[in-house]
């Protein structure tokens with residue numbers, strides 16, 4: 762199977778959830794090319810042992826970097842565990858990334874339930 766380029770992102774209150782999810786699917790994720798926003802990527806590296814290319818932290822432009830790559834056809838799938846209960850200073854960047862996913866028809870899971878569907882599907886390929 763050709764490795765997929767997967768972006769992994771989580772807001773602060775969802776970071777434990779993305780670490781737990783990535784731990785559960787670690788064997789699968791290791792077969793793919795991973796990138797993430799700064800803090801999320803750091804936790805996935807240190808706590809799950811995944812090889813993740815770390816971009817800037819979200820509030821400093823990390824979402825935009827991923828959106829830019831995605832627009833260039835360099836991202837195949839996004840797992841972005843958003844915190845719907847906390848206002849984010851970089852909300853426009855978040856909206857831009859989600860819009861880019863829709864513009865380019867790239868699968869984007871914004872909660873754990875959808876992420877599981879996506880990763881389960883990937884595991885069957």
Ligand SMILES: O=C(CO)COP(=O)(O)O
Nearest residue numbers: 798799800801818819820
């Ligand atoms: O803010 C984020 C996504 O909008 C995530 O950024 P960090 O992974 O650097 O916390």
